[in-house]
Amino acid sequence: MNAPPATQALKILIVEDEVIVARDIAQQVQAMGYQVLGPTSMGEEAVGLAGMWRPDLVLMDIQLAGEIDGITAAQTIRETFGIPVVFLTAYAADDILARAKLTEPFGYVLKPFSERELSTVLAMALYKHQAEAKLLTTTRQLQALSRRVLEAQEQERRRVAIELHDELGQSLTAIKINLQLGERFKDQAPADLYQENIRIVEDALQQVRSLATALRPSMLDDLGLAPALKWMAEQSASRSGFEVQFHHERTLERLAPEIETACFRIVQEALTNITRHAQASKVKINLRRDADDMVLTVADDGRGFDTAAMRERAAAGASLGVLGMQERATLLGGTLDISAQPGQGSTVTLRCPWRTQGENV
Structure with a gap:
Protein backbone atom coordinates (compact mmCIF):
# COMPACT_ATOMS: atom_id res chain seq x y z
CA MET A 1 0.00 0.00 0.00
CA ASN A 2 1.36 3.42 -0.95
CA ALA A 3 1.80 6.17 1.64
CA PRO A 4 0.12 9.51 0.94
CA PRO A 5 2.28 12.01 -0.99
CA ALA A 6 3.34 15.25 0.69
CA THR A 7 2.23 17.75 -2.00
CA GLN A 8 -0.84 19.97 -1.85
CA ALA A 9 -2.91 18.40 -4.67
CA LEU A 10 -6.38 17.14 -3.79
CA LYS A 11 -6.22 13.68 -2.20
CA ILE A 12 -8.35 10.75 -3.32
CA LEU A 13 -8.53 7.47 -1.43
CA ILE A 14 -9.15 4.50 -3.73
CA VAL A 15 -11.04 1.54 -2.29
CA GLU A 16 -11.23 -1.35 -4.79
CA ASP A 17 -11.06 -5.11 -4.21
CA GLU A 18 -9.62 -6.02 -7.65
CA VAL A 19 -5.89 -5.36 -7.69
CA ILE A 20 -5.56 -4.80 -11.44
CA VAL A 21 -8.57 -2.48 -11.56
CA ALA A 22 -7.30 -0.58 -8.50
CA ARG A 23 -3.90 -0.08 -10.13
CA ASP A 24 -5.50 1.16 -13.37
CA ILE A 25 -7.76 3.59 -11.49
CA ALA A 26 -4.81 4.87 -9.47
CA GLN A 27 -2.86 5.61 -12.65
CA GLN A 28 -5.81 7.45 -14.17
CA VAL A 29 -6.46 9.49 -11.03
CA GLN A 30 -2.79 10.39 -10.71
CA ALA A 31 -2.67 11.44 -14.36
CA MET A 32 -5.55 13.84 -13.65
CA GLY A 33 -3.38 15.66 -11.11
CA TYR A 34 -4.78 14.22 -7.89
CA GLN A 35 -2.87 12.56 -5.06
CA VAL A 36 -3.57 8.85 -4.79
CA LEU A 37 -4.05 7.36 -1.33
CA GLY A 38 -4.21 3.61 -0.94
CA PRO A 39 -5.52 1.66 -2.67
CA THR A 40 -7.14 -0.71 -0.22
CA SER A 41 -9.61 -3.55 -0.71
CA MET A 42 -11.07 -3.69 2.83
CA GLY A 43 -13.99 -1.63 4.05
CA GLU A 44 -12.72 -1.57 7.66
CA GLU A 45 -9.30 -0.41 6.51
CA ALA A 46 -10.87 2.27 4.29
CA VAL A 47 -12.58 3.78 7.34
CA GLY A 48 -9.30 3.81 9.26
CA LEU A 49 -7.33 5.34 6.38
CA ALA A 50 -10.01 8.00 5.86
CA GLY A 51 -9.69 9.01 9.51
CA MET A 52 -5.88 9.03 9.39
CA TRP A 53 -5.27 10.72 6.02
CA ARG A 54 -8.47 12.81 5.69
CA PRO A 55 -8.70 12.62 1.89
CA ASP A 56 -10.70 15.16 -0.09
CA LEU A 57 -12.74 12.33 -1.64
CA VAL A 58 -13.11 8.55 -1.43
CA LEU A 59 -13.58 6.48 -4.60
CA MET A 60 -15.39 3.46 -3.17
CA ASP A 61 -16.19 0.10 -4.74
CA ILE A 62 -19.47 -1.28 -3.42
CA GLN A 63 -18.36 -4.95 -3.40
CA LEU A 64 -15.39 -5.31 -1.01
CA ALA A 65 -13.55 -8.02 0.85
CA GLY A 66 -13.90 -8.07 4.62
CA GLU A 67 -16.82 -7.85 7.00
CA ILE A 68 -18.38 -4.61 5.70
CA ASP A 69 -19.12 -3.64 2.12
CA GLY A 70 -18.54 -0.31 0.42
CA ILE A 71 -21.95 1.08 1.29
CA THR A 72 -21.49 0.51 5.01
CA ALA A 73 -17.93 1.88 4.86
CA ALA A 74 -19.13 4.94 2.93
CA GLN A 75 -21.86 5.66 5.47
CA THR A 76 -19.36 5.48 8.34
CA ILE A 77 -16.90 7.74 6.54
CA ARG A 78 -19.56 10.33 5.71
CA GLU A 79 -21.09 10.37 9.19
CA THR A 80 -17.78 10.33 11.07
CA PHE A 81 -15.49 12.48 8.95
CA GLY A 82 -17.77 14.35 6.54
CA ILE A 83 -15.72 13.15 3.54
CA PRO A 84 -17.53 12.85 0.18
CA VAL A 85 -17.78 9.42 -1.44
CA VAL A 86 -18.17 8.42 -5.09
CA PHE A 87 -19.22 4.81 -5.67
CA LEU A 88 -17.59 2.43 -8.13
CA THR A 89 -19.83 -0.44 -9.08
CA ALA A 90 -20.50 -3.00 -11.77
CA TYR A 91 -24.00 -3.52 -10.36
CA ALA A 92 -26.90 -1.30 -11.34
CA ALA A 93 -29.57 -3.27 -9.46
CA ASP A 94 -32.29 -1.09 -7.99
CA ASP A 95 -31.98 -2.50 -4.47
CA ILE A 96 -28.22 -1.84 -4.36
CA LEU A 97 -28.59 1.69 -5.71
CA ALA A 98 -31.46 2.41 -3.31
CA ARG A 99 -29.32 1.32 -0.37
CA ALA A 100 -26.36 3.32 -1.67
CA LYS A 101 -28.49 6.48 -1.94
CA LEU A 102 -29.04 6.44 1.81
CA THR A 103 -25.36 7.30 2.32
CA GLU A 104 -25.79 10.50 0.25
CA PRO A 105 -22.99 9.77 -2.24
CA PHE A 106 -21.58 12.50 -4.45
CA GLY A 107 -21.75 10.36 -7.58
CA TYR A 108 -21.62 6.94 -9.22
CA VAL A 109 -19.21 5.47 -11.74
CA LEU A 110 -20.50 2.32 -13.44
CA LYS A 111 -17.88 -0.20 -14.56
CA PRO A 112 -16.52 -0.29 -17.18
CA PHE A 113 -15.92 3.45 -17.46
CA SER A 114 -13.76 5.77 -19.53
CA GLU A 115 -11.15 8.14 -18.16
CA ARG A 116 -13.33 11.05 -19.25
CA GLU A 117 -16.31 9.70 -17.31
CA LEU A 118 -14.19 9.24 -14.20
CA SER A 119 -12.65 12.70 -14.53
CA THR A 120 -16.05 14.36 -14.90
CA VAL A 121 -17.59 12.58 -11.93
CA LEU A 122 -14.61 13.36 -9.68
CA ALA A 123 -14.55 17.04 -10.68
CA MET A 124 -18.30 17.47 -10.11
CA ALA A 125 -18.20 15.62 -6.78
CA LEU A 126 -15.32 17.75 -5.48
CA TYR A 127 -17.02 20.95 -6.64
CA LYS A 128 -20.30 19.94 -5.03
CA HIS A 129 -18.56 19.12 -1.76
CA GLN A 130 -16.70 22.44 -1.71
CA ALA A 131 -19.94 24.31 -2.42
CA GLU A 132 -21.74 22.46 0.37
CA ALA A 133 -18.86 23.12 2.76
CA LYS A 134 -19.00 26.85 1.99
CA LEU A 135 -22.77 26.86 2.41
CA LEU A 136 -22.49 25.04 5.74
CA THR A 137 -19.84 27.48 6.96
CA THR A 138 -21.95 30.46 5.88
CA THR A 139 -25.05 29.01 7.54
CA ARG A 140 -23.19 28.45 10.79
CA GLN A 141 -21.77 31.97 10.66
CA LEU A 142 -25.22 33.46 10.06
CA GLN A 143 -26.69 31.42 12.91
CA ALA A 144 -23.90 32.52 15.22
CA LEU A 145 -24.23 36.12 14.06
CA SER A 146 -28.00 36.10 14.57
CA ARG A 147 -27.58 34.65 18.05
CA ARG A 148 -24.91 37.14 19.02
CA VAL A 149 -26.82 40.06 17.48
CA LEU A 150 -29.85 39.21 19.62
CA GLU A 151 -27.59 39.02 22.68
CA ALA A 152 -25.99 42.35 21.81
CA GLN A 153 -29.41 43.88 21.22
CA GLU A 154 -30.57 42.82 24.67
CA GLN A 155 -27.37 44.09 26.24
CA GLU A 156 -27.82 47.45 24.52
CA ARG A 157 -31.43 47.66 25.64
CA ARG A 158 -30.35 46.86 29.19
CA ARG A 159 -27.65 49.54 29.03
CA VAL A 160 -30.09 52.16 27.73
CA ALA A 161 -32.64 51.19 30.39
CA ILE A 162 -30.04 51.59 33.14
CA GLU A 163 -28.91 54.94 31.73
CA LEU A 164 -32.50 56.18 31.61
CA HIS A 165 -33.28 54.94 35.10
CA ASP A 166 -30.08 55.88 36.93
CA GLU A 167 -29.22 59.14 35.18
CA LEU A 168 -32.25 60.72 33.53
CA GLY A 169 -34.69 59.20 36.04
CA GLN A 170 -32.80 60.65 39.01
CA SER A 171 -32.65 64.08 37.37
CA LEU A 172 -36.38 64.11 36.74
CA THR A 173 -37.04 62.91 40.29
CA ALA A 174 -34.89 65.76 41.67
CA ILE A 175 -36.81 68.31 39.59
CA LYS A 176 -40.11 66.87 40.78
CA ILE A 177 -39.04 67.13 44.44
CA ASN A 178 -37.87 70.72 43.95
CA LEU A 179 -41.15 71.69 42.27
CA GLN A 180 -43.11 70.09 45.11
CA LEU A 181 -41.01 72.01 47.64
CA GLY A 182 -41.60 75.25 45.77
CA GLU A 183 -45.34 74.59 45.65
CA ARG A 184 -45.50 73.68 49.35
CA PHE A 185 -43.48 76.57 50.74
CA LYS A 186 -44.22 79.07 47.96
CA ASP A 187 -42.52 82.34 48.99
CA GLN A 188 -40.50 80.57 51.73
CA ALA A 189 -38.70 78.26 49.25
CA PRO A 190 -34.89 78.60 49.00
CA ALA A 191 -33.84 81.42 46.67
CA ASP A 192 -31.59 79.20 44.54
CA LEU A 193 -34.21 76.47 43.99
CA TYR A 194 -35.11 77.85 40.55
CA GLN A 195 -31.46 77.93 39.45
CA GLU A 196 -30.95 74.38 40.71
CA ASN A 197 -33.87 73.19 38.60
CA ILE A 198 -32.32 74.82 35.53
CA ARG A 199 -28.97 73.13 36.25
CA ILE A 200 -30.61 69.73 36.66
CA VAL A 201 -32.54 70.18 33.39
CA GLU A 202 -29.31 71.13 31.58
CA ASP A 203 -27.60 68.02 32.97
CA ALA A 204 -30.54 65.88 31.88
CA LEU A 205 -30.39 67.34 28.37
CA GLN A 206 -26.69 66.57 28.18
CA GLN A 207 -27.38 62.98 29.29
CA VAL A 208 -29.99 62.62 26.53
CA ARG A 209 -27.57 64.01 23.94
CA SER A 210 -24.81 61.63 25.08
CA LEU A 211 -27.17 58.68 24.96
CA ALA A 212 -28.44 59.60 21.49
CA THR A 213 -24.90 60.13 20.19
CA ALA A 214 -23.82 56.73 21.49
CA LEU A 215 -26.72 55.09 19.65
Whole structure:
Protein backbone atom coordinates (compact mmCIF):
# COMPACT_ATOMS: atom_id res chain seq x y z
CA MET A 1 0.00 0.00 0.00
CA ASN A 2 1.36 3.42 -0.95
CA ALA A 3 1.80 6.17 1.64
CA PRO A 4 0.12 9.51 0.94
CA PRO A 5 2.28 12.01 -0.99
CA ALA A 6 3.34 15.25 0.69
CA THR A 7 2.23 17.75 -2.00
CA GLN A 8 -0.84 19.97 -1.85
CA ALA A 9 -2.91 18.40 -4.67
CA LEU A 10 -6.38 17.14 -3.79
CA LYS A 11 -6.22 13.68 -2.20
CA ILE A 12 -8.35 10.75 -3.32
CA LEU A 13 -8.53 7.47 -1.43
CA ILE A 14 -9.15 4.50 -3.73
CA VAL A 15 -11.04 1.54 -2.29
CA GLU A 16 -11.23 -1.35 -4.79
CA ASP A 17 -11.06 -5.11 -4.21
CA GLU A 18 -9.62 -6.02 -7.65
CA VAL A 19 -5.89 -5.36 -7.69
CA ILE A 20 -5.56 -4.80 -11.44
CA VAL A 21 -8.57 -2.48 -11.56
CA ALA A 22 -7.30 -0.58 -8.50
CA ARG A 23 -3.90 -0.08 -10.13
CA ASP A 24 -5.50 1.16 -13.37
CA ILE A 25 -7.76 3.59 -11.49
CA ALA A 26 -4.81 4.87 -9.47
CA GLN A 27 -2.86 5.61 -12.65
CA GLN A 28 -5.81 7.45 -14.17
CA VAL A 29 -6.46 9.49 -11.03
CA GLN A 30 -2.79 10.39 -10.71
CA ALA A 31 -2.67 11.44 -14.36
CA MET A 32 -5.55 13.84 -13.65
CA GLY A 33 -3.38 15.66 -11.11
CA TYR A 34 -4.78 14.22 -7.89
CA GLN A 35 -2.87 12.56 -5.06
CA VAL A 36 -3.57 8.85 -4.79
CA LEU A 37 -4.05 7.36 -1.33
CA GLY A 38 -4.21 3.61 -0.94
CA PRO A 39 -5.52 1.66 -2.67
CA THR A 40 -7.14 -0.71 -0.22
CA SER A 41 -9.61 -3.55 -0.71
CA MET A 42 -11.07 -3.69 2.83
CA GLY A 43 -13.99 -1.63 4.05
CA GLU A 44 -12.72 -1.57 7.66
CA GLU A 45 -9.30 -0.41 6.51
CA ALA A 46 -10.87 2.27 4.29
CA VAL A 47 -12.58 3.78 7.34
CA GLY A 48 -9.30 3.81 9.26
CA LEU A 49 -7.33 5.34 6.38
CA ALA A 50 -10.01 8.00 5.86
CA GLY A 51 -9.69 9.01 9.51
CA MET A 52 -5.88 9.03 9.39
CA TRP A 53 -5.27 10.72 6.02
CA ARG A 54 -8.47 12.81 5.69
CA PRO A 55 -8.70 12.62 1.89
CA ASP A 56 -10.70 15.16 -0.09
CA LEU A 57 -12.74 12.33 -1.64
CA VAL A 58 -13.11 8.55 -1.43
CA LEU A 59 -13.58 6.48 -4.60
CA MET A 60 -15.39 3.46 -3.17
CA ASP A 61 -16.19 0.10 -4.74
CA ILE A 62 -19.47 -1.28 -3.42
CA GLN A 63 -18.36 -4.95 -3.40
CA LEU A 64 -15.39 -5.31 -1.01
CA ALA A 65 -13.55 -8.02 0.85
CA GLY A 66 -13.90 -8.07 4.62
CA GLU A 67 -16.82 -7.85 7.00
CA ILE A 68 -18.38 -4.61 5.70
CA ASP A 69 -19.12 -3.64 2.12
CA GLY A 70 -18.54 -0.31 0.42
CA ILE A 71 -21.95 1.08 1.29
CA THR A 72 -21.49 0.51 5.01
CA ALA A 73 -17.93 1.88 4.86
CA ALA A 74 -19.13 4.94 2.93
CA GLN A 75 -21.86 5.66 5.47
CA THR A 76 -19.36 5.48 8.34
CA ILE A 77 -16.90 7.74 6.54
CA ARG A 78 -19.56 10.33 5.71
CA GLU A 79 -21.09 10.37 9.19
CA THR A 80 -17.78 10.33 11.07
CA PHE A 81 -15.49 12.48 8.95
CA GLY A 82 -17.77 14.35 6.54
CA ILE A 83 -15.72 13.15 3.54
CA PRO A 84 -17.53 12.85 0.18
CA VAL A 85 -17.78 9.42 -1.44
CA VAL A 86 -18.17 8.42 -5.09
CA PHE A 87 -19.22 4.81 -5.67
CA LEU A 88 -17.59 2.43 -8.13
CA THR A 89 -19.83 -0.44 -9.08
CA ALA A 90 -20.50 -3.00 -11.77
CA TYR A 91 -24.00 -3.52 -10.36
CA ALA A 92 -26.90 -1.30 -11.34
CA ALA A 93 -29.57 -3.27 -9.46
CA ASP A 94 -32.29 -1.09 -7.99
CA ASP A 95 -31.98 -2.50 -4.47
CA ILE A 96 -28.22 -1.84 -4.36
CA LEU A 97 -28.59 1.69 -5.71
CA ALA A 98 -31.46 2.41 -3.31
CA ARG A 99 -29.32 1.32 -0.37
CA ALA A 100 -26.36 3.32 -1.67
CA LYS A 101 -28.49 6.48 -1.94
CA LEU A 102 -29.04 6.44 1.81
CA THR A 103 -25.36 7.30 2.32
CA GLU A 104 -25.79 10.50 0.25
CA PRO A 105 -22.99 9.77 -2.24
CA PHE A 106 -21.58 12.50 -4.45
CA GLY A 107 -21.75 10.36 -7.58
CA TYR A 108 -21.62 6.94 -9.22
CA VAL A 109 -19.21 5.47 -11.74
CA LEU A 110 -20.50 2.32 -13.44
CA LYS A 111 -17.88 -0.20 -14.56
CA PRO A 112 -16.52 -0.29 -17.18
CA PHE A 113 -15.92 3.45 -17.46
CA SER A 114 -13.76 5.77 -19.53
CA GLU A 115 -11.15 8.14 -18.16
CA ARG A 116 -13.33 11.05 -19.25
CA GLU A 117 -16.31 9.70 -17.31
CA LEU A 118 -14.19 9.24 -14.20
CA SER A 119 -12.65 12.70 -14.53
CA THR A 120 -16.05 14.36 -14.90
CA VAL A 121 -17.59 12.58 -11.93
CA LEU A 122 -14.61 13.36 -9.68
CA ALA A 123 -14.55 17.04 -10.68
CA MET A 124 -18.30 17.47 -10.11
CA ALA A 125 -18.20 15.62 -6.78
CA LEU A 126 -15.32 17.75 -5.48
CA TYR A 127 -17.02 20.95 -6.64
CA LYS A 128 -20.30 19.94 -5.03
CA HIS A 129 -18.56 19.12 -1.76
CA GLN A 130 -16.70 22.44 -1.71
CA ALA A 131 -19.94 24.31 -2.42
CA GLU A 132 -21.74 22.46 0.37
CA ALA A 133 -18.86 23.12 2.76
CA LYS A 134 -19.00 26.85 1.99
CA LEU A 135 -22.77 26.86 2.41
CA LEU A 136 -22.49 25.04 5.74
CA THR A 137 -19.84 27.48 6.96
CA THR A 138 -21.95 30.46 5.88
CA THR A 139 -25.05 29.01 7.54
CA ARG A 140 -23.19 28.45 10.79
CA GLN A 141 -21.77 31.97 10.66
CA LEU A 142 -25.22 33.46 10.06
CA GLN A 143 -26.69 31.42 12.91
CA ALA A 144 -23.90 32.52 15.22
CA LEU A 145 -24.23 36.12 14.06
CA SER A 146 -28.00 36.10 14.57
CA ARG A 147 -27.58 34.65 18.05
CA ARG A 148 -24.91 37.14 19.02
CA VAL A 149 -26.82 40.06 17.48
CA LEU A 150 -29.85 39.21 19.62
CA GLU A 151 -27.59 39.02 22.68
CA ALA A 152 -25.99 42.35 21.81
CA GLN A 153 -29.41 43.88 21.22
CA GLU A 154 -30.57 42.82 24.67
CA GLN A 155 -27.37 44.09 26.24
CA GLU A 156 -27.82 47.45 24.52
CA ARG A 157 -31.43 47.66 25.64
CA ARG A 158 -30.35 46.86 29.19
CA ARG A 159 -27.65 49.54 29.03
CA VAL A 160 -30.09 52.16 27.73
CA ALA A 161 -32.64 51.19 30.39
CA ILE A 162 -30.04 51.59 33.14
CA GLU A 163 -28.91 54.94 31.73
CA LEU A 164 -32.50 56.18 31.61
CA HIS A 165 -33.28 54.94 35.10
CA ASP A 166 -30.08 55.88 36.93
CA GLU A 167 -29.22 59.14 35.18
CA LEU A 168 -32.25 60.72 33.53
CA GLY A 169 -34.69 59.20 36.04
CA GLN A 170 -32.80 60.65 39.01
CA SER A 171 -32.65 64.08 37.37
CA LEU A 172 -36.38 64.11 36.74
CA THR A 173 -37.04 62.91 40.29
CA ALA A 174 -34.89 65.76 41.67
CA ILE A 175 -36.81 68.31 39.59
CA LYS A 176 -40.11 66.87 40.78
CA ILE A 177 -39.04 67.13 44.44
CA ASN A 178 -37.87 70.72 43.95
CA LEU A 179 -41.15 71.69 42.27
CA GLN A 180 -43.11 70.09 45.11
CA LEU A 181 -41.01 72.01 47.64
CA GLY A 182 -41.60 75.25 45.77
CA GLU A 183 -45.34 74.59 45.65
CA ARG A 184 -45.50 73.68 49.35
CA PHE A 185 -43.48 76.57 50.74
CA LYS A 186 -44.22 79.07 47.96
CA ASP A 187 -42.52 82.34 48.99
CA GLN A 188 -40.50 80.57 51.73
CA ALA A 189 -38.70 78.26 49.25
CA PRO A 190 -34.89 78.60 49.00
CA ALA A 191 -33.84 81.42 46.67
CA ASP A 192 -31.59 79.20 44.54
CA LEU A 193 -34.21 76.47 43.99
CA TYR A 194 -35.11 77.85 40.55
CA GLN A 195 -31.46 77.93 39.45
CA GLU A 196 -30.95 74.38 40.71
CA ASN A 197 -33.87 73.19 38.60
CA ILE A 198 -32.32 74.82 35.53
CA ARG A 199 -28.97 73.13 36.25
CA ILE A 200 -30.61 69.73 36.66
CA VAL A 201 -32.54 70.18 33.39
CA GLU A 202 -29.31 71.13 31.58
CA ASP A 203 -27.60 68.02 32.97
CA ALA A 204 -30.54 65.88 31.88
CA LEU A 205 -30.39 67.34 28.37
CA GLN A 206 -26.69 66.57 28.18
CA GLN A 207 -27.38 62.98 29.29
CA VAL A 208 -29.99 62.62 26.53
CA ARG A 209 -27.57 64.01 23.94
CA SER A 210 -24.81 61.63 25.08
CA LEU A 211 -27.17 58.68 24.96
CA ALA A 212 -28.44 59.60 21.49
CA THR A 213 -24.90 60.13 20.19
CA ALA A 214 -23.82 56.73 21.49
CA LEU A 215 -26.72 55.09 19.65
CA ARG A 216 -26.21 56.99 16.37
CA PRO A 217 -24.31 60.26 15.95
CA SER A 218 -26.47 62.95 14.33
CA MET A 219 -23.29 64.13 12.61
CA LEU A 220 -23.44 61.10 10.31
CA ASP A 221 -26.89 62.10 9.04
CA ASP A 222 -26.34 65.87 9.07
CA LEU A 223 -22.79 66.26 7.74
CA GLY A 224 -21.92 62.93 6.13
CA LEU A 225 -19.42 60.14 6.46
CA ALA A 226 -16.08 61.97 6.42
CA PRO A 227 -16.84 64.40 9.30
CA ALA A 228 -18.40 61.56 11.33
CA LEU A 229 -15.35 59.32 10.82
CA LYS A 230 -12.99 62.17 11.72
CA TRP A 231 -14.96 62.90 14.88
CA MET A 232 -15.06 59.24 15.91
CA ALA A 233 -11.34 58.76 15.21
CA GLU A 234 -10.46 61.79 17.32
CA GLN A 235 -12.68 60.56 20.15
CA SER A 236 -11.03 57.13 20.11
CA ALA A 237 -7.55 58.66 19.93
CA SER A 238 -8.18 60.94 22.91
CA ARG A 239 -9.43 58.01 25.00
CA SER A 240 -6.79 55.49 23.97
CA GLY A 241 -3.69 57.61 23.46
CA PHE A 242 -2.79 56.66 19.88
CA GLU A 243 -2.16 59.12 17.04
CA VAL A 244 -4.73 59.05 14.25
CA GLN A 245 -4.41 60.22 10.65
CA PHE A 246 -7.54 60.53 8.52
CA HIS A 247 -7.54 61.06 4.75
CA HIS A 248 -10.63 61.02 2.56
CA GLU A 249 -11.79 61.55 -1.00
CA ARG A 250 -13.19 65.06 -1.24
CA THR A 251 -16.47 65.07 -3.13
CA LEU A 252 -19.50 67.33 -3.29
CA GLU A 253 -21.88 64.36 -3.34
CA ARG A 254 -22.91 62.34 -0.31
CA LEU A 255 -22.54 58.57 -0.45
CA ALA A 256 -25.65 56.40 -0.25
CA PRO A 257 -26.98 56.22 3.35
CA GLU A 258 -26.46 52.46 3.64
CA ILE A 259 -22.81 52.86 2.59
CA GLU A 260 -22.22 55.67 5.09
CA THR A 261 -23.78 53.65 7.90
CA ALA A 262 -21.83 50.48 7.06
CA CYS A 263 -18.53 52.38 6.78
CA PHE A 264 -19.12 54.15 10.08
CA ARG A 265 -19.90 50.90 11.93
CA ILE A 266 -16.97 49.03 10.36
CA VAL A 267 -14.53 51.77 11.38
CA GLN A 268 -16.15 51.90 14.81
CA GLU A 269 -15.59 48.15 15.28
CA ALA A 270 -12.04 48.36 13.94
CA LEU A 271 -11.16 51.19 16.33
CA THR A 272 -12.74 49.30 19.22
CA ASN A 273 -10.58 46.26 18.45
CA ILE A 274 -7.47 48.44 18.14
CA THR A 275 -8.22 50.08 21.48
CA ARG A 276 -8.79 46.75 23.23
CA HIS A 277 -6.08 44.58 21.72
CA ALA A 278 -3.59 46.29 19.41
CA GLN A 279 -1.52 48.49 21.76
CA ALA A 280 -1.00 50.73 18.73
CA SER A 281 0.68 54.13 18.64
CA LYS A 282 -0.57 55.17 15.17
CA VAL A 283 -3.78 54.53 13.26
CA LYS A 284 -4.42 55.54 9.64
CA ILE A 285 -7.91 55.76 8.15
CA ASN A 286 -8.25 56.26 4.41
CA LEU A 287 -11.44 56.70 2.41
CA ARG A 288 -10.97 56.95 -1.35
CA ARG A 289 -12.45 56.16 -4.73
CA ASP A 290 -10.84 53.57 -7.00
CA ALA A 291 -12.54 53.67 -10.43
CA ASP A 292 -16.13 52.59 -9.67
CA ASP A 293 -15.32 51.30 -6.18
CA MET A 294 -15.11 52.86 -2.77
CA VAL A 295 -12.13 51.69 -0.70
CA LEU A 296 -11.96 52.21 3.05
CA THR A 297 -8.91 51.12 5.07
CA VAL A 298 -8.12 51.21 8.77
CA ALA A 299 -4.47 50.36 9.51
CA ASP A 300 -2.58 50.31 12.79
CA ASP A 301 1.02 49.67 13.86
CA GLY A 302 0.07 47.53 16.85
CA ARG A 303 0.87 44.02 17.93
CA GLY A 304 -1.03 42.30 15.10
CA PHE A 305 -2.53 38.82 15.32
CA ASP A 306 -2.81 35.43 13.63
CA THR A 307 -5.38 35.90 10.84
CA ALA A 308 -5.98 32.14 10.44
CA ALA A 309 -6.90 31.82 14.11
CA MET A 310 -9.09 34.93 13.82
CA ARG A 311 -10.98 33.46 10.88
CA GLU A 312 -11.52 30.20 12.75
CA ARG A 313 -12.96 32.11 15.71
CA ALA A 314 -15.20 34.10 13.38
CA ALA A 315 -16.39 30.95 11.58
CA ALA A 316 -17.23 29.40 14.94
CA GLY A 317 -19.21 32.50 15.91
CA ALA A 318 -16.76 33.58 18.62
CA SER A 319 -16.14 37.00 17.07
CA LEU A 320 -19.33 39.00 16.60
CA GLY A 321 -17.38 42.07 15.50
CA VAL A 322 -15.65 40.35 12.58
CA LEU A 323 -18.85 38.61 11.49
CA GLY A 324 -20.72 41.90 11.69
CA MET A 325 -18.15 43.70 9.54
CA GLN A 326 -18.18 40.91 6.96
CA GLU A 327 -21.97 40.87 6.86
CA ARG A 328 -22.14 44.65 6.35
CA ALA A 329 -19.65 44.39 3.48
CA THR A 330 -21.66 41.58 1.86
CA LEU A 331 -24.91 43.55 2.08
CA LEU A 332 -23.19 46.39 0.18
CA GLY A 333 -22.13 43.97 -2.55
CA GLY A 334 -18.53 44.38 -1.46
CA THR A 335 -15.73 42.52 0.26
CA LEU A 336 -13.91 42.88 3.57
CA ASP A 337 -10.29 41.85 3.92
CA ILE A 338 -8.44 41.67 7.21
CA SER A 339 -4.68 41.28 6.98
CA ALA A 340 -2.25 41.13 9.89
CA GLN A 341 0.93 39.58 11.17
CA PRO A 342 2.03 39.21 14.78
CA GLY A 343 4.09 42.24 15.74
CA GLN A 344 3.44 44.08 12.46
CA GLY A 345 0.03 45.65 12.92
CA SER A 346 -3.16 44.99 11.00
CA THR A 347 -5.25 46.43 8.17
CA VAL A 348 -9.00 46.25 7.59
CA THR A 349 -10.03 46.97 3.98
CA LEU A 350 -13.58 47.43 2.76
CA ARG A 351 -14.17 47.57 -1.01
CA CYS A 352 -17.65 48.11 -2.41
CA PRO A 353 -19.32 49.86 -5.37
CA TRP A 354 -19.15 53.66 -5.14
CA ARG A 355 -22.74 54.82 -4.97
CA THR A 356 -24.06 58.27 -4.12
CA GLN A 357 -27.40 59.34 -2.70
CA GLY A 358 -30.26 58.76 -5.10
CA GLU A 359 -28.48 56.09 -7.16
CA ASN A 360 -30.33 52.80 -7.56
CA VAL A 361 -28.76 49.61 -6.25
